[in-house]
Amino acid sequence: MGLLVDGKWHDQWYDTAITGGRFVRNDAQFRNWITPDGRAGPSGVGGYKAEAGRYHLYVSLACPWANRTLILRALKGLESIIGVSVVNPFMGENGWTFEPGPGVIADPVADAKYLYEVYLQAQPTYSGRVTVPVLWDLERNTIVNNESAEIIRMFNSAFNDVGARKGDYAPKELIPEIDAVNAHVYDTINNGVYKVGFATDQQVYDHEVHSLFASLDELETQLGRQPYLLGQRITEADWRLFTTLIRFDAVYHGHFKCNIRRLVDYKNLWRYTKELYRQPSVASTVNFEHIKQHYYRSHTTINPNGIVPAGPAIELPDVAPEDLP
Numbered sequence: 151m152g153l154l155v156d157g158k159w160h161d162q163w164y165d166t167a168i169t170g171g172r173f174v175r176n177d178a179q180f181r182n183w184i185t186p187d188g189r190a191g192p193s194g195v196g197g198y199k200a201e202a203g204r205y206h207l208y209v210s211l212a213c214p215w216a217n218r219t220l221i222l223r224a225l226k227g228l229e230s231i232i233g234v235s236v237v238n239p240f241m242g243e244n245g246w247t248f249e250p251g252p253g254v255i256a257d258p259v260a261d262a263k264y265l266y267e268v269y270l271q272a273q274p275t276y277s278g279r280v281t282v283p284v285l286w287d288l289e290r291n292t293i294v295n296n297e298s299a300e301i302i303r304m305f306n307s308a309f310n311d312v313g314a315r316k317g318d319y320a321p322k323e324l325i326p327e328i329d330a331v332n333a334h335v336y337d338t339i340n341n342g343v344y345k346v347g348f349a350t351d352q353q354v355y356d357h358e359v360h361s362l363f364a365s366l367d368e369l370e371t372q373l374g375r376q377p378y379l380l381g382q383r384i385t386e387a388d389w390r391l392f393t394t395l396i397r398f399d400a401v402y403h404g405h406f407k408c409n410i411r412r413l414v415d416y417k418n419l420w421r422y423t424k425e426l427y428r429q430p431s432v433a434s435t436v437n438f439e440h441i442k443q444h445y446y447r448s449h450t451t452i453n454p455n456g457i458v459p460a461g462p463a464i465e466l467p468d469v470a471p472e473d474l475p
């Protein structure tokens with residue numbers, strides 16, 4: 151695991167010594183938008199028109215942020231419009247790689263060995279972390295965007311005129327409410343589990359783990375009153391919460407020490423997670439083998455011997471075969 155500095159790869163982890171034991175996530179740097187007519191989106195520059203076959207998505211099946219993009223790609227029926235590559239779940243000294251293995255899909259663009267080569271193709275002097283997801287433009291040979299929150303907004307609506315399936319998970323009138331829920335869920339849950347897991351100071355861990363579970367407790371109560379975060383309909387906010395919840399008992403509870411309660415101990419949150427998992431095509435984006443292999447083997451500061459635990463046995467609903475890839 152490491153990062154690029156002026157285009158050179160350095161094998162180093164997040165330095166929590168300079169942040170008092172706290173994990174601080176860096177902002178993604180490529181922030182352009184695909185739009186129906188190629189006009190610039192809310193950030194970045196224009197020139198990225200929605201076209202079938204023009205864009206390629208790099209993901210890890212282990213990663214909750216990348217999982218969001220796969221879910222929106224599947225819900226909107228974009229599989230034949232946007233291609234995908236899947237990295238190897240093990241992130242070692244060279245970061246994400248395309249080392250062949252079950253579920254890995256090689257890079258068709260540059261036949262890269264390492265994901266950092268994809269970043270260097272876009273920007274030879276790039277400095278920063280090399281993260282998934284990455285949305286690549288095959289026409290301009292560059293990265294459009296590497297921020298999952300923005301990629302899922304594009305997938306939700308940008309391709310509607312070029313063959314996307316119906317469905318709006320971020321309707322205009324609900325955006326202020328969705329954004330407010332997202333901000334809270336991001337801070338306390340999506341990024342919350344990482345702040346707990348990567349804390350290197352007891353007081354920081356204590357603070358973060360209690361704020362994570364206070365937030366889960368709150369949502370448990372809320373989901374006792376309504377089926378989804380915004381009420382009766384499934385929105386983007388639910389998909390963003392789902393990718394953390396589906397990983398909770400498998401990796402965050404054990405590996406990240408988010409262990410005050412398990413997800414299955416929360417009646418409503420567990421019902422909600424299963425309900426979302428059952429939605430068409432969603433189960434095909436969830437790969438517990440990649441999830442467990444990645445977390446337990448890659449974070450050697452937390453699990454030095456890289457032993458992947460056998461459990462837990464998680465009972466998820468059976469999904470119809472036509473919903474699997």
Ligand SMILES: N[C@@H](CCC(=O)N[C@@H](CS)C(=O)NCC(=O)O)C(=O)O
Pocket residue numbers: 151152177178210212213214215216245279280281282283296297298299
């Ligand atoms: N803000 C980014 C975060 C993505 C992210 O941190 N991905 C992780 C995998 S779960 C990653 O690639 N980490 C590699 C690293 O930090 O070096 C997004 O949501 O797209």
